[in-house]
Amino acid sequence: MIRKILQAILFTGVLVYGYFFLSGSDLQPEFVGAGLIGLFGLIALLLETVIVNRKRLWLTIYSKWLGLRGQRIRFSMAYLYRIKVDDKYLLVKNNNFPHYQLVGGKYKVLEGTRSFLQNQFDAIDDPKLPNKDLMKDDFALFIPAGKAINFLDWFNKGEDREISHWREFYEELIEGKAKLLNKEKFPYVNYNFKGRITTPIKRTPGWDCYEILQYDILDIIPTPEQRQELKKLQEKGDTKYYKWADAELIQCLGHDNRTKTQEYDIGIHTKWAVNMKWSKE
Numbered sequence: 418m419i420r421k422i423l424q425a426i427l428f429t430g431v432l433v434y435g436y437f438f439l440s441g442s443d444l445q446p447e448f449v450g451a452g453l454i455g456l457f458g459l460i461a462l463l464l465e466t467v468i469v470n471r472k473r474l475w476l477t478i479y480s481k482w483l484g485l486r487g488q489r490i491r492f493s494m495a496y497l498y499r500i501k502v503d504d505k506y507l508l509v510k511n512n513n514f515p516h517y518q519l520v521g522g523k524y525k526v527l528e529g530t531r532s533f534l535q536n537q538f539d540a541i542d543d544p545k546l547p548n549k550d551l552m553k554d555d556f557a558l559f560i561p562a563g564k565a566i567n568f569l570d571w572f573n574k575g576e577d578r579e580i581s582h583w584r585e586f587y588e589e590l591i592e593g594k595a596k597l598l599n600k601e602k603f604p605y606v607n608y609n610f611k612g613r614i615t616t617p618i619k620r621t622p623g624w625d626c627y628e629i630l631q632y633d634i635l636d637i638i639p640t641p642e643q644r645q646e647l648k649k650l651q652e653k654g655d656t657k658y659y660k661w662a663d664a665e666l667i668q669c670l671g672h673d674n675r676t677k678t679q680e681y682d683i684g685i686h687t688k689w690a691v692n693m694k695w696s697k698e
Contacts, residue, residue, distance in 0.1 A: 429456065477566055479618050483627060484563025490618060491543060491626050492565075494556040494572060496582050496633040497521035497690045498608065502644075502651050505661040508687065509589050516682035517660050517671070519690055521635075522585040524556040530578050537571070538564050545624060562627065565618075569631075573613070582608070582635055595658050602646050607638040614686075616695050634690050667691050 439445040480490065497519040500507040508517035526534065531554075534540035543557040556579075560568050572578065583606070587593065591600045611634045621628040639647060651661050660681060666673055668691075671683040689695050 473566075476617060480562045480565035482562075483618070484561060484565075486562075488562045488627060489541075489559040490562050490565050491557065491559050491621065491624060491628040492568065493523060493543075493628070493630045495521060495523045495631070496585070496635060497686070498582075498586060498635050498637055499611070499690060500637045500647065502647050502661070505651065505663050506667065506687075506691065507647070507650075508660045508662055508683065509594070510658050511684060512594075514684070516684040517662070518684040518687045520586060520589050521582075521632075522555075522589070524579045525584070526554045526556055526558075527579050533577060534558065538568050540568075559626070565629070569615070569629075572631075582633075597650055597659065598643075598646055602642050606643070607640075608635040609638060610634075611636050612693055614689050614693065614695055630686065632686060632690060634693065664691055 483490065498521050500520055507520060509520055511518050531540075538560050540558045540560050543555075543559065586603075586606055589595065590597045591603055614630075614632045614634065616628075616630045618627050618629055620626070650659075655661060662671075662683065665675075666680065667683055667688055670685060670688060671681045672679045685696075685698075
């Protein structure tokens with residue numbers, strides 16, 4: 418961005434100098450022509466950038482502006498499973514916050530990726546999250562705001578980073594945080610990728626920083642045996658670790674309008690995943 422601004426100033430200077438100070442000179446057409454060609458080239462580049470990023474134009478402008486101010490943006494890159502049985506979604510307890518959410522979690526920064534992120538994007542780890550146990554190497558990073566768009570483009574290509582979604586399913590439902598499902602009946606899971614939710618740049622309470630959250634949303638496609646296993650889990654009823662919630666309860670983030678009570682807290686990103694779109698509330 419700074420380079421383009423300097424180029425615009427340079428070409429404008431060439432144009433002004435040629436037009437006003439070389440009047441009548443044989444060099445005037447060359448200077449004016451060079452200035453115009455340079456400016457038109459930059460305008461074309463600007464239009465191309467606008468067209469390519471038309472769906473995220475404000476994100477592009479805002480991140481570049483924050484970059485000029487030397488700000489960093491915290492990125493949290495995750496995936497969530499929509500596991501649904503009889504119109505109810507399976508939720509599990511979040512490790513760090515007192516709410517329930519869809520099964521899933523952050524991608525991991527694998528060996529080799531960390532040095533790439535540091536070299537290409539000047540990335541630093543989130544200092545407020547513990548980097549140990551199941552949270553070790555979670556994909557929560559601070560990136561210079563000016564590199565935000567390039568970082569998102571790289572991440573969304575899925576190259577040279579973790580792309581498997583099995584790990585969080587296994588840790589949260591089979592072995593790790595809990596043993597809710599029979600691993601012999603769940604040697605794998607099939608699922609459809611439904612889309613990606615990316616929040617706008619926003620201030621984060623408690624972190625006092627700018628932040629972008631991104632979630633890949635997956636719909637599980639269980640085998641008949643797996644469906645029966647999930648049905649059995651639902652029939653056991655809710656526990657402190659997991660809950661089954663219908664869409665209405667999720668829309669109200671755990672408040673049941675039918676009983677006029679707050680059953681439990683549900684993370685707002687679960688609502689985004691069910692609706693397949695970001696919302697402020």
